[in-house]
Amino acid sequence: MTFHLVVGYGPAGAATARLLAGQGHEVRVVTRSGRPAEPGIEHLALDAANPERLTEAARGAAAVYNCAAPPLHRWATEWPPLASALCAAAEATGAVLVLLGNLYGYGPVDRPLTEDLPLAATGPKGRVRAAIWDQARTLHETGRIRAVEVRASDFFGPGVTDGGHLAARVVPPILAGKTVSVLGDPDAPHSWTYLPDVAAALVELAGDERAWGRAWHVPTAPARSAREMVAGLAAEAKTTPIAVRQLPPAMLRLAGLFSPLLRELREVRYQFDRPFVMDASAYESVFALRATPVEEQFRATVEWWRDRSQRLTATALKKV
Template sequence: MKQVILGAGGDIGKLLAKELKQYTAEIRLVSRHPEKVNTEDELVSANLLSAEQVDRAVAGTAVAYLVVGLKYDLRIWKRDWPVIIDNVINACLKHKVKLVFFDNIYMYDKQAVRHMTEASPLNPPSRKGKVRLEVVQKIMHAITQKGLQALIARSADFYGPGAKNGILNIMVLDPLIKGKKMNWQSDVSKIHSFTYTPDAARAVALLGNTDNAFNQVWHLPTSAQRWTGREFIEKAASMKNSKASYFVLNSFLLSLAGLFNRTIHELVEMQYQNNQDYFFDSEKFCKAFGYTPVSYEEGMKEVASL
């Protein structure tokens, strides 16, 4: 049973390719410039904005995992996400392929961020969140109206070994490793959940190979520890026996820096996730599969030891 990863070169795609070996010997990796993770991987070069290329990439497979990450730019998200999801849904319907979509929490209501579950209301306060909601709505419509077999695997902000886009990596762990001052966004006194990328990849592979997991939303396994930004910084510093030295990037500073950097500019509208508690509840998955997520202590040690 061949399975395909669309967007195979990112932080999640590479780990997912390793995890899928437990379920199938036939794995197809799809990206613009795919590289093998496992010796037997099949490589397909494709642009997900091309319906024809997506159709070719999905054909002959049983499960498709859409884990692509677009550049953090609203203009690109608005232009590309609707096209990509339409192409993938149409190809999956045509070839009777199950779809697993790797999602984030941007579509949740602002007030729900304090304790997010799969039942939290969908009412995004940000423009990027509205794009993500459109993607989710397209998937749900295809499930209810067209017979698509699909599931949504949702992650909190993530971190992990080699996670180039992991927020905790970028803000805390990478500077720590380099002996530099750590950073935090908005308010170090607020709780913030982070999903460990190896946990996420393991869970996505498990969900994709569990028939009764489809046509549902799942929060990927995430530590239930309620750490504040200050606790992450202090625990990280203690691992290296260094001083918990950090800099807080508040909304004003982000707005100022955003005048010169597009990525930083894009972070300003997302600060509602950092100036209040942000707790991601994955109890549904953990109970269903008897899964215990990696603790923050263990996960950070693994990243810092690289």
């Protein structure tokens, strides 16, 4: 049994912490607000952008997993101090730094995305993501830390609610047999990374020194369009057929006046207006993890959302 520190407790942080705890490891989770302890998981409230406090929390850890991220509209100001604190904690403690990344840093590319592509994004969020890895990689190459970045496409699966394009805005209408609205072209092929596979990749690469010093793409099922994903979920939920329509650009612009998230998504809108396909063959040529079969993804996702709906309904009834 070893000690691991997980920063952030959103969908990816929670899945990673629970996977580690299930493997028998000692797990500490850092968030701003903290949470009650869970079996095998200690929760600690602190600001992870404070390098001294984060270093103290990471003492003795085999690995530090960063699964935290500021709100999109605050990336430019809040990511740099958080990234610096993570690197400082890794250097002071000797823990392997495992960064959960995404695909923003590549920018628009007219081919499947592979890890050897340059981080050539010109938008502010893409530049921030590229800078985070550049900082960690430089420290790794100079021998000051051991670091790896694990990049995923849009999250999909149990536990993915806010921020997932196939999440709260899409799955509940599917379960109710209603029309679904999606961003961009509903027929453009798109890579959707299954959340449990994200956690499994983070843990696998943290413990294998062959992975350190570079970025890897999480094994992901073959790209499917939003329409195909909706059809698969609807078939599992037995609510087919479901109509799928594209959210009108004018509506998105109007909504962006009131929603910081939608306003910030304009920078990466290209990911949904044309094919956006991630290639994880490099990972699969070296390591053991493979993408969960998509039928299993659909089954687990529908079950999770149905259970969540039942729990929310039961809670509401208790308050009546």
